[in-house]
Amino acid sequence: MTATIKIEAKLSKNIVKLLVGDVEVFVIEDCGNPLGAALFEGPTPAAKRSPYFKDGKVDTSVNMFLVHNKGQWILIDAGYGKALLPSLATIGVKVEDISTILITHMHPDHISGLLNGNAATFPKAKVFVSENEKAFWVKGKGQTDADKVAEIYGTRxxxxxxxxxVAPGIISVDLEGHTAGHTGYEIGSGVNHLxxxxxxxxxxxxxxxxxxxxxxxDADKPKSIKTRRLVMERASKxxxxxxxxxxxxPGTGYVKKGEENGYTFIPIQ
Structure with a gap:
C-alpha cells in the first residue's frame, strides 16, 4: 500500500486540506459527537468490547467535505450547520459559490446545515440524494428536515x-444499509483515490x-455489515x-487487514 493522500495544510483546528490528484478536498469538522456503548450491538464479547469505550462512551466527529475541482465548489454533507458557515469563510468560500451539494443520506447530522430557518443556506446550489433515499425520507408533510430541504430547495x-x-470528478457509489439510499462518493482513481x-x-x-x-x-443491519465489509475489503486490497x-x-485514512477477520484503520498524517 502506497499512501498518496496526506494532510497538505491545516487551516484551523477543524479544517484540513487534502489533495486527491489535482482535486482539493477540505475536511471540516462540524462538531464532536460522543456515542454511548449501548448504541452498539454485535458479536464482540464483553471483555473485548469494554476497552473500546471510555466511561461508557466513544468520541466521534461529524465531518463534512468541501471539494474544489475544475473551478467548481462541491459540498458533501452539511452537518448540523454548527461550524459550516465560519469554516467556509475561513477557506474563502461564500455560500453563493457552492454549485452542488451531495448528500450521503438524510439524517439531521448530514442535512440540517442546508437550512437557515425557513430559508436555504445555499441560494444557488443543487442538492442531490439517491432515489431510494428521497423515496424513504421525503413525505411532503413538512415535519422533518428532509421534508423541509425538499420543499425549500424546490426544483434544486x-x-x-x-x-x-454526479459532479466533476466525483462518482456516486451504492453504500446502502445504514439508510435505504445511503450513498458514497469516489474521487480519483487507483491509489490516488478517496x-x-x-x-x-x-x-x-x-x-x-x-x-x-x-x-x-443502522436501518438494515445485515446490509450494513455487507457494505462495511465491502468498503474495508476494497480499500485494503x-x-x-x-x-x-x-x-x-480529520476522518480519513487507509485500511489494512487486521486480526480475527477484521481490519485496521491508519489515519492520514
Missing amino acids: FQTLKYGTE LIAGDFLHHTALQFFCPEENASF EGFAVSGVHILF
Whole structure:
C-alpha cells in the first residue's frame, strides 16, 4: 500500500486540506459527537468490547467535505450547520459559490446545515440524494428536515443514480444499509483515490476490528455489515483512502487487514 493522500495544510483546528490528484478536498469538522456503548450491538464479547469505550462512551466527529475541482465548489454533507458557515469563510468560500451539494443520506447530522430557518443556506446550489433515499425520507408533510430541504430547495432538490459522475470528478457509489439510499462518493482513481463513505461505520476502532458490529440506528443491519465489509475489503486490497463522517477528525485514512477477520484503520498524517 502506497499512501498518496496526506494532510497538505491545516487551516484551523477543524479544517484540513487534502489533495486527491489535482482535486482539493477540505475536511471540516462540524462538531464532536460522543456515542454511548449501548448504541452498539454485535458479536464482540464483553471483555473485548469494554476497552473500546471510555466511561461508557466513544468520541466521534461529524465531518463534512468541501471539494474544489475544475473551478467548481462541491459540498458533501452539511452537518448540523454548527461550524459550516465560519469554516467556509475561513477557506474563502461564500455560500453563493457552492454549485452542488451531495448528500450521503438524510439524517439531521448530514442535512440540517442546508437550512437557515425557513430559508436555504445555499441560494444557488443543487442538492442531490439517491432515489431510494428521497423515496424513504421525503413525505411532503413538512415535519422533518428532509421534508423541509425538499420543499425549500424546490426544483434544486434532485435525485442521482449510483455509478454516475454526479459532479466533476466525483462518482456516486451504492453504500446502502445504514439508510435505504445511503450513498458514497469516489474521487480519483487507483491509489490516488478517496472514497467518502458517509456513515458506513460509527465507532472506528470497534467496527474495523469487528465489522459485524452495528449501531442501533443502522436501518438494515445485515446490509450494513455487507457494505462495511465491502468498503474495508476494497480499500485494503486496492489501497485507496477512506473518509467517514463519524471517524474522528480529520476522518480519513487507509485500511489494512487486521486480526480475527477484521481490519485496521491508519489515519492520514
